[in-house]
Amino acid sequence: MTVTIVGSQLGDEGKGGVVDLYGDAADVVARYQGGDNAGHTVVHDGEKYKLSLVPSGAVRGKIGVLGNGCVVNPETLFDEIDTLRERGLEPDVRVSERAHVILPYHRALDGIEEEEKEDLAAGTTKRGIGPTYEDKAGRRGVRVGDLLDSDTLRERLEYVVPQKKALAEEVFDKETGEAFDIDHLYETYREYGERLADEGMTVDCGTFLQNRIDAGDNVMLEGAQGTSLDIDHGVYPYVTSSNPTAGGATVGTGLGPTVIGDGEVIGIVKAYLSRVGTGPLPTELGGVEGQTPDYDAADGAGADEEALATAIRDEGGEYGTVTGRPRRVGWLDMPMLRHAARANGFTGLAVNHIDVLSGLDTVEVGHSYEFDGEEILTMPPTTEQWSRCEATFKSFDGWPDVDWTAVAEDGYEAIPENARTYLEYISDELDAPIYAVGVGPGREETVVVENPYE
Ligand code: IMP
Secondary structure (H helix, E strand, C coil), rough: CCCEEEEECCCCCHHHHHHHHCCCCCCCEEEEEEECCCEEEEECCCCEEEEECCCCHHCCCCEECCCEEEEEEEEHHHHHHHHHHHHCCCCEEEEEECCCEEEHHHHHHHHHHHHHHHHHHCCCCCCCCCHHHHHCCCCCCCHHHHCCCCCCCCHHHHHHHHHHHHHHHHHHHCCCCCHCHHHHHHHHHHHHHHHHHHHCCCCCHHHHHHHHHHCCCEEEEEECCCHHHCCCCCCCCCCCCCCHHHHHHHHHHCCCCCHHHEEEEEEEEEEEEEEECCCCCCCEEECCCCCCCCCCCCCCHHHHHHHHHHHHHHHHCEECCCCCCCEEEECCEEEHHHHHHHHCCCCCEEEEEEHHHHHCCCEEEEEEECCEEEECCCCCHHHHHCCCCCCEEEEEECCCCCCHHHHHHCCCCHHHHHHHHHHHHHHHCCCCCEEEEEEEHHHCCCCEEECCCC
């Protein structure tokens, strides 16, 4: 069977911990979208591993697959694999031949275009994600399978590189170097192709996964980023360029929607909100220079709100894994979560980080929005409309800081009562049961209510 893990907010919901926890029962862990914009930290046998591309399951002896919906930077991929090998692991990573390749000019253009966009900039991770998906949709991309066939690789580069060079030099008036040099790219990427072939890493993803399912294996499909960063269902244009939503799991792997729908789709919810990047955020607390629109610390939120935002940011470690940027933080946004529950069809929820909110007198939740004088319960379709929404808050009594490791051992009933009231509100509003509750950063600090593979 399959279990699909989806972020229900703006990324960084703690998906990695849940993948890690439930992944124990999985034989194969596959990513279906995104690339090295997704940072995750895996702790295994007391060792910490920071990964951005290799699926975390590969650290634990599972087969890790990068599906056709992913964009793959071979340099990052081999760096991560080599680092894992140096540390004594033997990761088994497979890459779909249909996945698209991030080339150095994609990274260069990501930076150049972000600078040009000013107010429309999404605050990207500058890993070349958007430009690579653009080329995929524009039918001028280079796929992993092309790296294995030097004639095709040469032909693709000869067509596309002069266009990219002209774009950088003539439209954006930038100097270009090796990143836009056909011969250099050809030699470097042909070698990556040879290594992929030598190590037997490439697969026809859909066939590979279906064969494993038919043989009785458990497959986990790991979404990166989150629903509100989805190119179709997120806060466009402040989004990533792929589909983190559950539908992405089918097109991004080649497994049929009925196969995914036969399994479980678990929504990962952070107990508050965090955001790396720009765009509106109706439940934001305080603000972050350079990310919060029109932010001016002097006349922005009050000192209490700023202090609360800083406390949550520090307690929750809300600094980007890939970029180190401080994340914007806010209260839970229920219209965002109702939108996610519908778009993904969650069969269960994992709510993380309830320990981070402990010790507060009250915990607020954006229950609905006031939009043009009306109460609405879900997100409006345009980001301009969303920026005009004012959150209507609902207050919950806070819960104390307790020995969360003991809570994780003792189970759901050991969670402080007020926190359970909060969890049950979320579950009722989203009409999905709570499968797990994260009460600390380690995977043993999770209250497991339901194991989807059992
Ligand atoms: P890109 O994916 O690098 O193109 O960035 C597009 C938007 O998605 C930016 O607002 C990023 O901050 C955000 N984003 C991309 N990956 C992640 C992630 O793993 N966690 C949180 N935000 C992300």
